[in-house]
């Protein structure tokens with residue numbers, strides 16, 4: 097399982113392994129936790145007691161320390177897996193749902209014509225639609241977007257990046273995702 101790491105104010109920071117979380121517990125780096133403990137890791141033998149230490153890891157841990165001020169303003173990095181997840185594996189032009197390998201990152205305004213490689217100018221398209229649109233604007237190609245691009249919030253970004261998200265973690269993250277997000281659909 098992966099543990100959702102927050103800063104002390106509750107902003108998501110990263111997915112970490114249970115073992116990385118255990119290191120935070122052991123070094124007194126955890127400020128607070130959410131959810132029921134979901135994994136118990138065994139540590140070393142304590143010399144004084146002769147007993148093996150045990151660390152119960154929670155699904156969500158907030159770490160002590162200062163909050164990096166730039167973290168909140170940062171736009172999540174764009175990647176194909178996250179783009180396709182944002183768009184729920186649906187081609188924006190034909191509306192078909194495809195396997196990951198059959199999808200492409202489509203620039204609404206082509207990069208050769210000044211379009212940038214950003215969340216707002218990128219959309220998920222199947223190979224056929226991407227090829228058909230080519231180096232044109234959607235209106236030039238007479239192709240209509242079936243849904244619109246948007247920039248994911250930090251909470252949404254964590255969902256897009258997560259591999260196996262536990263119910264406690266999903267509840268926490270979704271509570272801060274705007275209702276307009278496709279992740280609620």
Ligand SMILES: [Zn+2]
Pocket residue numbers: 187188189190191192221222223224225226
């Ligand atoms: Zn398509």
